[in-house]
Amino acid sequence: MQIVILKDASEVARYGADIFTSQLQRKAESVLGLATGSTPVALYQELIKRNQTGMVTFKETTTFNLDEYLGLSGEHPQSYRYFMNEQLFNHIDIDKDRTHVPPGDAKNPVIACQEYEAKIASAGGVDIQLLGIGRNGHIGFNEPSSGLTSRTRVKTLTKATIDDNARFFKEDEYQPHLSITMGIGTILDARKVVLLATGENKAEAVKAMVEGPLTAACPASALQLHKYAVIVIDMAAASQL
Ligand code: GLP
Numbered sequence: 703m704q705i706v707i708l709k710d711a712s713e714v715a716r717y718g719a720d721i722f723t724s725q726l727q728r729k730a731e732s733v734l735g736l737a738t739g740s741t742p743v744a745l746y747q748e749l750i751k752r753n754q755t756g757m758v759t760f761k762e763t764t765t766f767n768l769d770e771y772l773g774l775s776g777e778h779p780q781s782y783r784y785f786m787n788e789q790l791f792n793h794i795d796i797d798k799d800r801t802h803v804p805p806g807d808a809k810n811p812v813i814a815c816q817e818y819e820a821k822i823a824s825a826g827g828v829d830i831q832l833l834g835i836g837r838n839g840h841i842g843f844n845e846p847s848s849g850l851t852s853r854t855r856v857k858t859l860t861k862a863t864i865d866d867n868a869r870f871f872k873e874d875e876y877q878p879h880l881s882i883t884m885g886i887g888t889i890l891d892a893r894k895v896v897l898l899a900t901g902e903n904k905a906e907a908v909k910a911m912v913e914g915p916l917t918a919a920c921p922a923s924a925l926q927l928h929k930y931a932v933i934v935i936d937m938a939a940a941s942q943l
Contacts, residue, residue, distance in 0.1 A: 703925060704932045705912060707940045711900040715744030717934050718832070718898050722749060723758050725830050725894075731762040733822075735831030735889070736790070737842075738767065738782045741898050742832055746790040753794040760796035764825050766818075767803040768833070768842035769883035772856060773876075775807035780871060782806075804854065804882035815854040815882055822888070831892035835899050838862045839907045839920035843883035850916075850924045852885030886924045895931040897922065899939040908935055909942040 708714050722745070725732050736742070752758045767782060776783030783803040791801050802821060808814035822828060833841050838860060844852065845860045859867075859879050871877045889895065899908050911922035912933065925931040 703912065703928070705940075705943075706932060706934045707943075708934065708936055710936050711744060714898055714900050714934050714936050715748050718742075718745040718896055719748035719752065721894075721896050721932065722830065722832070723752055726758050726760070726763065729829065730759060731764070732829045733764045733766065733825045733827065735828040735884075735892050736765050736767045736786065737832045737834050738769070738785050739834040741834040741900060743789055745832070745898065750790065750793045760794045763796055764800040765796070765802060766822050766825070766828060766884075767801075768831075768889070769881050770804040770806040771878040772806055772808075772811055772880040772882055773878045776803065776805075778806075780875070780877075804884075806878075806882065808882070811856050811882060815856065818854045818882070818884075819888065828892035830894040830896060831889055833889070833895060833897040833922075835897060835904060835907050835911065835922050836863055837866060837903055837907055839910050839922045841886070841889060841897070841922045841925075843881040844886050844889075844921040846919050846921060848886055848918060848921050850918055850921075850927075851887040851890075853888050854882065854884050857881050857883050886921055890924060890928055893930065895925060895928050897925065897931065897933050898935070899933070900936045902938040902941060904935075904939045905942040908933070908939050912943060 770782045774781040910920040
């Protein structure tokens with residue numbers, strides 16, 4: 703694990719964008735693993751700027767998102783597909799057919815999970831996987847107690863995660879309690895992993911991930927096993943290290 707501690711969230715976004723930019727400049731047809739949540743938004747804005755100024759192109763790039771709410775179709779404003787379109791895909795030169803988000807409206811979610819794994823494999827695997835981290839140490843929607851070799855599957859969300867993500871939903875709006883998420887084993891198969899964390903409310907999870915034991919109680923600690931995992935954090939998120 704390589705730990706990079708930077709001053710603030712905007713430095714974290716730029717550093718993360720630099721990693722993705724050099725990956726794409728080296729290999730335009732890269733397979734990127736992407737994440738949702740508020741943390742990667744600044745990195746996406748940076749990539750949009752770089753795409754619009756011609757520094758980087760996504761024309762040959764394929765993407766796979768980590769997770770999706772089960773029960774929401776891609777047109778639903780709270781779905782992660784909608785989020786990715788709004789925050790990134792609509793603003794870059796990517797071919798939308800090459801962007802993949804687990805289908806939240808799948809008729810048979812179990813089969814959909816197997817198909818998602820097969821699609822990743824037939825694309826040649828993920829070159830570089832972007833991650834955020836939940837306050838309870840989750841990555842994707844792999845909540846504490848997730849199997850460390852798990853594959854894409856349906857997962858229930860913990861109350862802590864539902865509460866943390868309630869800010870994105872209106873008061874009377876339906877908030878799903880289930881998700882489809884890449885497994886920890888799926889994430890560990892990526893050739894590189896880049897995890898971003900900013901703010902003091904992530905400090906405890908960052909400490910558990912980096913300094914704690916390898917344990918399903920902190921799913922992000924599985925990254926200790928990865929041979930190319932870069933943890934990019936600001937000083938606030940590093941404050942308990
Ligand atoms: C959600 C996503 C995760 C993300 C986490 C943290 O639960 N499934 O992939 O890392 O939120 O989000 P934020 O960056 O908003 O703190």
